[in-house]
Amino acid sequence: MKHQPVSPMLSHTVCQQARLARDPRFDGLFFTAVNSTGIYCRPICPAKAPAEQHVSYFFSAAEASRAGYRPCLRCRPDSAPGSAAWHGTHTTLYRALRLIAEGGLQQQNQQQLAERLGISDRYLRKLFRQQLGLTPTQYALHSQVLFAKKLLHETQLSITSIAYQAGFNSVRRFNDAFGKQLQLSPSAIRRQRQPVNGNGIELELSYRPPLAWNEMLSFWQARTLDGIDWVADQRYGRTFDYLEQPGWFEVCPKTSSSLTLTLHWPGQQGLAGLVQHLRRLLDLDANMLQIEQQLSRHPLFSRALLSGLRIPGLWNSWEAGVRAILGQQVSVAGARSQLNRLVQALGALVGTDKRLFPTPQAVLASDLQMIKVPALRRQTLQHLATLLLAEPDATPEQWLNIKGIGPWTVNYAQMRGLGHSDIWLAGDLGVQKALARTGSCTTDTDTLAPWRSYATFQLWCQTGD
Numbered sequence: 001m002k003h004q005p006v007s008p009m010l011s012h013t014v015c016q017q018a019r020l021a022r023d024p025r026f027d028g029l030f031f032t033a034v035n036s037t038g039i040y041c042r043p044i045c046p047a048k049a050p051a052e053q054h055v056s057y058f059f060s061a062a063e064a065s066r067a068g069y070r071p072c073l074r075c076r077p078d079s080a081p082g083s084a085a086w087h088g089t090h091t092t093l094y095r096a097l098r099l100i101a102e103g104g105l106q107q108q109n110q111q112q113l114a115e116r117l118g119i120s121d122r123y124l125r126k127l128f129r130q131q132l133g134l135t136p137t138q139y140a141l142h143s144q145v146l147f148a149k150k151l152l153h154e155t156q157l158s159i160t161s162i163a164y165q166a167g168f169n170s171v172r173r174f175n176d177a178f179g180k181q182l183q184l185s186p187s188a189i190r191r192q193r194q195p196v197n198g199n200g201i202e203l204e205l206s207y208r209p210p211l212a213w214n215e216m217l218s219f220w221q222a223r224t225l226d227g228i229d230w231v232a233d234q235r236y237g238r239t240f241d242y243l244e245q246p247g248w249f250e251v252c253p254k255t256s257s258s259l260t261l262t263l264h265w266p267g268q269q270g271l272a273g274l275v276q277h278l279r280r281l282l283d284l285d286a287n288m289l290q291i292e293q294q295l296s297r298h299p300l301f302s303r304a305l306l307s308g309l310r311i312p313g314l315w316n317s318w319e320a321g322v323r324a325i326l327g328q329q330v331s332v333a334g335a336r337s338q339l340n341r342l343v344q345a346l347g348a349l350v351g352t353d354k355r356l357f358p359t360p361q362a363v364l365a366s367d368l369q370m371i372k373v374p375a376l377r378r379q380t381l382q383h384l385a386t387l388l389l390a391e392p393d394a395t396p397e398q399w400l401n402i403k404g405i406g407p408w409t410v411n412y413a414q415m416r417g418l419g420h421s422d423i424w425l426a427g428d429l430g431v432q433k434a435l436a437r438t439g440s441c442t443t444d445t446d447t448l449a450p451w452r453s454y455a456t457f458q459l460w461c462q463t464g465d
Contacts, residue, residue: 015057019043024257025208025289028080031058033069040064044257045075062142063132070183071146076153078146079258081206082285091450092117093127096136098280103273105140106167116393144168145181147272152189154203159186165271200264203275207284209257210308215461219312222332223323225343227355239354240315242277243270246350249278259284280419283310291451298448300435301458309457313416317396318388319357320417324409325380326373338371345370360385380404415453424452434459 010030018026026043033040033056040058041047058064061077071077082101096104096117104113113136114121128136148166151157157165163174178186213234221231229238237250247265254260259282265274279285288308295301314320326342327335346362347355364385368378383402387394396413399405408427414420424445425431448455 010059012057015043016052016055019045019055020049022046027206027208027257028082028285029059029208029287031061031064031077031080032056033058033064033067038069039072040069040077041072042075042077042080045072047072047074060132060134060139061146062134062139065142065181066134066138071149073189076150078150078153079204079206081208082279092119093131096124096127097139098276100136100140101143101272101276103167103270105137106273110136141177142181144272145178147275148174148178148186149182149184149189150203151271152186155201157201159190161268162186164269167269167272200262201271203261203263204254205251205259205261205275205279205282205284206257207259208286208288210288211310212306212308213253215306215309216312219457219461223336225336225357226340227347227350227353228343228357238315239350239356241356241359242274243267246348246356248350248354251278251282281313281315283313283419286310286421286454291454294451295448295455295458298455300455304462306458306461309454309461311415311419311421311453311457313419315357315417317413317417318360318384320413320415321384321396321399321405321409322358322363322381323416324412325377325384325404326371328377328409338373341370341372342368360388364389376404415456420453422450422452423456424448425456428456430460430463431456434462437462 010026015026015030015032017023018030019032022044024044028042030043031040032043032045032050034050034054035056036050036054040061056067058067061071061080064077065071082097096113099113099116104116108116110124111121114124117124125135128134128139132139134142144166148162148168151162151165152159155162159174160171163171166174168174168177175186178184217231217234217236220229220236224230227239229236231237233252235250235252237248239246239248241247242265245265245267247263247267249261249263249265251259251261261275261278263274263278265271267274288310292305292307296305314323322342323335323339326338330338342358342363343355346358346366348359348362349355363381368381371378380402384399384405387399387402391398396410396418399410399413400407408425411423411425415423415425426445445452445455
């Protein structure tokens with residue numbers, strides 16, 4: 001019996017048309033399973049398209065695997081972008097999937113994950129059963145195995161290293177799960193050797209086009225900090241600290257639907273979570289087809305919509321908060337000058353010419369006299385650092401109790417530091433300038449939900465802010 005898509009956007013007919021056209025805009029939104037071969041594929045698979053009577057559709061690779069299908073070795077479902085078609089209507093489930101992808105069920109149990117989401121364990125299991133036909137732990141295990149398969153295809157890491165990087169505690173457990181989940185063996189995939197790359201780990205990051213890469217680079221370029229992040233030759237790069245291990249990465253276009261990631265990071269475990277974190281920072285799992293269809297219906301964008309514009313992210317909400325606090329009531333260039341002073345004084349060195357963004361500990365230990373701002377702003381930074389050291393999981397909404405932090409700062413941190421898709425910066429000067437230019441004074445943004453962050457960036461790009 002065929003699995004019928006339930007999303008209004010992805011009817012059976014839409015799925016059929018998308019796979020026959022090999023439309024990359026639908027890559028990762030559904031998977032095509034072929035009953036006669038027992039294989040499931042991405043919609044963009046280059047293999048000859050099977051007859052419709054032999055095809056079933058699934059919203060996730062894990063769901064197709066659980067139904068008894070094995071992944072195609074040509075289109076490699078392990079490389080498909082994430083974000084299912086119902087993102088936006090089931091935001092709690094989407095948050096759960098993101099946390100699981102970042103290692104949420106390797107660092108805590110299912111009950112703790114549910115508490116972090118603000119729901120009961122029973123409701124969490126219900127969401128997964130309804131949408132995926134799986135439990136959270138089943139989905140997490142399959143995600144680990146698919147990531148391991150990607151590493152086997154694209155890197156020269158040993159099978160032992162791959163097992164640990166994918167979140168398994170032993171090679172035996174890894175081999176067992178790999179065989180049961182994919183009906184393949186790691187060694188069979190590893191026979192397809194890749195050339196050794198001495199310049200770090202290199203991976204392909206797929207996305208659904210379009211992608212306004214030049215515009216995103218321009219946005220980052222105007223805000224780069226010396227030693228922290230950089231833009232050159234169509235590449236974006238930055239430093240980071242992940243699981244107390246410093247590193248840096250660069251990304252550049254590879255094809256019309258993928259980027260090449262070059263990663264320098266010495267950690268022995270946690271690579272799956274790190275790659276997912278980078279995908280969030282680059283906003284590669286956004287479903288631009290769905291987002292732009294909705295934005296284009298609003299009067300603000302009925303005639304002007306920059307296709308493929310995503311959210312150029314920051315490493316975390318702390319960094320976004322600091323940038324926002326020092327950017328209050330000053331130009332982008334002015335904020336950049338103050339941030340560079342902070343980075344040069346408090347940012348730990350990575351190698352000889354790179355730095356990490358200053359930590360809350362470093363900010364709290366300093367009098368911050370290197371930045372030329374009102375004393376209240378220094379106090380605001382220190383109070384924020386104090387809060388995050390006491391409560392590392394404190395959400396930006398909890399920052400509002402700190403003097404000097406208002407809704408704009410909180411919203412900016414949520415949008416760029418956490419990848420929140422539904423932030424409308426109504427009081428932002430750039431947004432107001434864009435609205436004035438279009439002759440609109442509308443405050444009716446409800447019809448833009450849950451994609452108001454994308455609307456905000458569209459307006460910023462119109463004004464060049």
